[in-house]
Amino acid sequence: MPFQTDITKLLGIKYPIIQGGLQGLGREPLVSAVSAAGGLGLITAGTYSSKKEMIEDIELVRKKTSKPFGVNLAIGIRKPMDEYVEGVIETGVNIVFTSGYSPAKFMDQLKKAGVKVIHVVPSVKFAKKAEELGCDGVVIVGYECGGHPGIDEVTSLVMIPKVVESVSIPVIAAGGFSDGKGLVAALSLGAQGIQMGTRFVMSQESPLPETIKEQLRSASMNDTLIIKRSINKPNRVYKNEAALKVLELEGENAKVEELLPLIGGEAYKKLLNDGDINAGVLSIGQIIGRIHQYPSVKEIIEGIVTEADSIITKMNQSWQPI
Structure with missing residues (x-):
């Protein structure tokens, strides 16, 4: 069943499940599979040696699926993102996830092109700044996450509701999510969806050897x-x-x-x-400690949705009015 949240409505996706920005791995096969299965796949701009190479992969995604997908821009980490922002606009991609440093430099350029911008943040402070900049949503990463959890060693269970309480834009939870249990937990904490990196790294379509x-x-x-x-x-x-x-x-x-x-x-x-x-x-x-198989992306997403639906059904049955 579809899970309708503010994030699914904002991004035009069936399920509130988003692939993380994965350096070297966020390429067409994985991106196409995630989007085709009802989630949101993200092309990782820093993976490509040039704007031209990224655009070629964007076009490949479009040949594989008509579903929405986006581009992840890691700002100030590996290389300048200026030409990749141009590539996003030239190709008409209308969803961008930014991470690393502030996206302030590119906000006018992206918003004028009608691009929805969601920024990845490690704390309440930066979530508020992202909202002030005009970002359409934020991803809050807990200490469990792979990649860059930020300086504060605060777990998802504590961080997610704090960020939800602190901003008015939709919040996506990241760090420690891999299944339906996690999706239901994130939604119950006030998040509008989940972003998963490690779970999708461990999929058939992931380019990881x-x-x-x-x-x-x-x-x-x-x-x-x-x-x-x-x-x-x-x-x-x-x-x-x-x-x-x-x-x-x-x-x-x-x-x-x-x-x-x-x-x-x-x-x-x-x-x-x-x-x-x-x-x-x-x-x-x-979360790698709870992942022991690497099935197809479709199986991963369908498994998450089925499990989440089952949990919600059981919870509704348990809570009987007095």
Whole structure:
């Protein structure tokens, strides 16, 4: 059954389930599959070497599905996003998720083009700033999330309702979500949908090498850790040799230049291209400890919706008026 929320209405999607921005993985096969299954797929702009390459993948998505999809722009992290913003506007994509630094620089440009902008934030403070800038919604990431949880070590259970109470725009919950239980929990906390990265990384359509997916199947909830605190950019990653080495170097007060061979783009490319899980760092959330299979995206989304529907039905039956 469709779950109608402010987010499904805003984005024109069937289910309030959104794919996270996944560096190197947010490409056509995954994006098309998520959108076709009723969620919202996101092309990850930073994955592409040029605007032209991103536009080619956008056109491929359009050939695969007529359903809505968007573009994720990581601002101020890997490369300038100016040409990719131009690409979004040129292709008529009308949904953008921004992350990293403030999207203020691009807001006028995007809003004039009729683009809906949703910003990913780690705290109440930045959620309020996003609303002031004119963002149409925010994604709040809890401490459990893979990638960048922010400096405050506050979990989703606490953070989501606090942000919902603090802004008037729709809130999407991220960090620790993978199933119908999580969707119902997020909705009950006031969120209008969920965004999932790790769950979609572990899908058939994800470009992550199968050798790495196989290794991640047996991961526990304790097999992630936070690196890059020393450079004020906390990053939750899978606990592999590269991540442990980064922690060791940070303990020795290493400079950024000494960390780059492990945390930089070349190491990550080697991880993806060679299927070597120890070649670089891989952003993964604590929810990996509850994910032991990598089915199709369609199966993932249908499973979430079916489970959520069942839970809501049982809850309605349990709450009988006196």
